[in-house]
Amino acid sequence: MLEKILVTKREEIEQLILPEYVEVPQFSLYKALSNSNRSTGLIAEVKKASPSKGIICENFNPVEVAKGYEKGGADAISVLTDVTYFKGHRDYLSTIKKEIALPVMRKDFIIHKKQVDETRNMGADAMLLIVGTVPIKELKALYDYAYSLGLECLVEVHAKEELVELLSCFAPEIIGVNNRNLKTFETSLTQTEEMATLIPDGSLFVSESGIHTSADIERVKNVGAAGVLVGESLMRAESPEKGIHALFGGESVAASS
Numbered sequence: 211m212l213e214k215i216l217v218t219k220r221e222e223i224e225q226l227i228l229p230e231y232v233e234v235p236q237f238s239l240y241k242a243l244s245n246s247n248r249s250t251g252l253i254a255e256v257k258k259a260s261p262s263k264g265i266i267c268e269n270f271n272p273v274e275v276a277k278g279y280e281k282g283g284a285d286a287i288s289v290l291t292d293v294t295y296f297k298g299h300r301d302y303l304s305t306i307k308k309e310i311a312l313p314v315m316r317k318d319f320i321i322h323k324k325q326v327d328e329t330r331n332m333g334a335d336a337m338l339l340i341v342g343t344v345p346i347k348e349l350k351a352l353y354d355y356a357y358s359l360g361l362e363c364l365v366e367v368h369a370k371e372e373l374v375e376l377l378s379c380f381a382p383e384i385i386g387v388n389n390r391n392l393k394t395f396e397t398s399l400t401q402t403e404e405m406a407t408l409i410p411d412g413s414l415f416v417s418e419s420g421i422h423t424s425a426d427i428e429r430v431k432n433v434g435a436a437g438v439l440v441g442e443s444l445m446r447a448e449s450p451e452k453g454i455h456a457l458f459g460g461e462s463v464a465a466s467s
């Protein structure tokens with residue numbers, strides 16, 4: 211699946227026209243997760259569809275979802291901007307960014323400097339980089355370029371070998387362990403548990419994908435995850451606020467209005 215997505219991305223990059231840069235207030239993902247009011251920070255994802263689940267949310271209103279996440283006490287928002295596989299759009303991110311005061315991360319498959327420029331021009335605060343999508347030195351160059359533009363990166367791994375390769379090159383500020391196997395689409399929190407001890411002390415550790423219950427949050431928290439990235443279970447909830455409450459229960463901190 212990843213290879214198919216990357217073929218599409220390479221085609222898109224050839225046609226890519228950058229949006230105009232509009233100045234917006236910036237918020238730090240790292241600080242938001244580190245200073246969370248809960249024992250585990252929450253990146254709540256705006257996700258209409260996915261390759262594994264098809265359409266997740268029929269009546270999709272990205273801005274309303276993001277506002278609901280903010281009200282429900284999320285620490286940061288992730289927005290899928292890929293059109294082909296996730297039915298996302300870069301305009302969703304730009305619009306959300308103008309409406310909420312939380313860090314907004316672009317979740318896409320970023321493999322070229324031009325996409326980093328695009329991400330900055332969209333108004334994002336942070337972006338995803340996935341180990342294995344480009345050679346590790348290129349990934350480091352994209353990471354450095356992003357930070358030079360004021361964009362933070364969540365650097366994601368799907369396997370132990372990828373984490374070892376990443377750390378042999380550099381230790382990112384924020385490391386995400388994705389619990390999804392990209393070949394079978396199955397998620398297993400064992401991924402987080404098995405890689406936890408390898409995450410350096412200086413990096414913020416985020417567990418991503420397949421988190422559906424408060425027990426799941428406890429499980430990843432117990433092995434040291436400082437944050438979680440949750441999409442599907444929140445998108446399927448009766449409302450974003452109720453979804454966050456169901457995941458965090460008593461720890462849920464709704465934003466003051």
Ligand SMILES: O=C(O)c1ccccc1NCC(=O)[C@H](O)[C@H](O)COP(=O)(O)O
Binds near residue numbers: 395439
């Ligand atoms: O979600 C998918 O099906 C998927 C398939 C192929 C590559 C990436 C994919 N998802 C991206 C993500 O990492 C998730 O959207 C994110 O971690 C949230 O996961 P979830 O809470 O399980 O929706």
